[in-house]
Amino acid sequence: MLNDKVALITGGGQGVGQGIALALAAQGAHVIVTGRTLNKCETTADLIRQRGVKALPLRCDVKSKDDLQSIVDATVKEFGRLDILVNNAQEVARGPLLSLTDEQMNGNWESGPLATHRLMKMAYPHLKETKGCIINMCSSVMRRWDVATYGAYAAVKAATEQLTRAGACEWGKDGIRVNAIMPHAKSPALAGWMKANPVEAEHFQKGIPLGYVGECEEDIGAFVAMMCAESSRYLTGQIIGLDGGQAF
Template sequence: MPGLRGKAALITGAGQGIGQGIALALASEGVDLLLAGRTLQKVEETARLAASRGVRAIPAACDVKSSTDLAAAVDSAVAEFGGIDILVNNAQEVPLGPIDQVTDEAFTAGFESGPLASFRLMKLVHPHMAKRGGGTIFNFASSAGIRWDMSNYACYGAIKQATRALTRGAAAEWGRDNIRVLTIAPHAESPGLKAWIEHNPDEAEAFFRTIPLGRVGRLEEDIGRAIVALCGPDLGYLTGATIPLDGGQANFD
C-alpha cells in the first residue's frame, strides 16, 4: 500500500487471532509494530513472524485493563519508532450469558478491557498522531450489539455498542487533526470464535447459514488486508463508520 512503509502501529491482543493477522498484513506493507498482549510468549512469536517480513517488531507484555501497562506500551512505541500512526484496539474480554448469570466482575472486566482500554489508548496516542500530521485508529465492535434477539448477548452487546459511540465521538473531535477513527465488526477464524463454535454447535450451524458468503474471515487475508486498505490514501475520506467484515451478515444501517 503506497505510503504505509515506515509508519508505526500499536496493536493490542497481537499474540493470536485477529490481532496477529492484522500485524502480519501491516508488516507486509513495511509498517513497524509494537505488539502488545497479555502473554509475552505469544506476542514474541508474532514479532518473530512480522520481523521475517522486514520490519521492526517489538513485543510487549500488556494487560489492557492496566492504565500503567497501556501508557508503557505507548511510551515504548514512541521511543522505538518516533511516534504512532496506527492504533488497533483489538484486545477484549467477553462477558457472555444470561444477564442474571453474568457476574459484576465479568461485566466490569469486559468494560475495562474494551471501551475503557480503547478510551485510554486513544487519548494516549492522540498527541503523537497529531504531531505526525494524522493517523488511523481502529476500535472493534460486534454484530452481537444489534441482534434481534439479545438473549445471552446483552452484556457483550452493551460493551461493544459503547465502543461504537467512542469511535463516533473521537472521529468528530479529532478529524481536524487528520485522525480518522473507525469501528470494525469482524467475523474471523479467531480462537474465541472457534471455541464458541465448538461449545455451541447448533447455534453455530444456524449462524453460518446467515452469512451470505458462507464462511468466516481469514485472519490475515480478509481482516488484516482490509485494515491495510483502510489505512491507505484511497480510503482517507472515511471516518466515524462501523465497517462489518462479516461476509454480509450484519445490517448496521
C-alpha cells in the first residue's frame, strides 16, 4: 500500500510516534525516525528493519530550527524523496493558568505549532514533487467541555489544528494533503498521567464508548497508514478524533 514511500516522523522513539512508524513500515514505507533521545530512535529503527524496509534514526530537538532542517536534508540525501511527514513530537506543560511560566508556555509553543509550521514549510517543496501528505498531531483536549489545567495544551493543539486546515486549503492545488488526528493511545505519557491521576483516569476511560485506550500501532498507526495511502487521496483538511468515540 505504501511500498517505497518515504516517511519522516518526529518523536518516533516511543509511544504514538513509534506505533505510527511501525505501521507505516508494515505497509512498505521506509521511515526516518527522529527524537531527542537517539538510542530510542535506534530501537525503533531496528524494529522497522525487521519489517523488511529501510530506517534512518536521527537525533532532533524540534525546538531547534537547525535540527529540523537537518532531518529534512538528511532524508532527501539518503532516500532522494519525501512522501509523508508526521508531526508528532510535542513538549507538554499542563497546569492551572496562574501556575504556568513563560518558559513552559514557550516550550509548548516552540515544540508544537512552531515546529509543525517550520517542518511543513521545509517539507513543502519535496512533498509537492511527490504529491505527498502531512499528518499533524492534535488532541481531543480541544473538544473537552472542561479544560481546567489543560488550557495551555489545548491552546497549542488548537493552533496546530488551524495550521492543518490552512495547509490543506493552500497546498491542495499542489497535490499535498494535510490532515490531523486526535488520538487516545497507550503511550508512556498517557500511562504516566493515568498513574498520577487515578480518579480522573478512571472517569476518562469510562467515557470512551469503545471502552479502551487505543494501541499505538494497531489502532493509531494503522489508521495513519490508511490516511497516507492512495485510497485516501480525497481526504484532506480533516481533524479526526481517533479516540474510541469520546470526542463527538
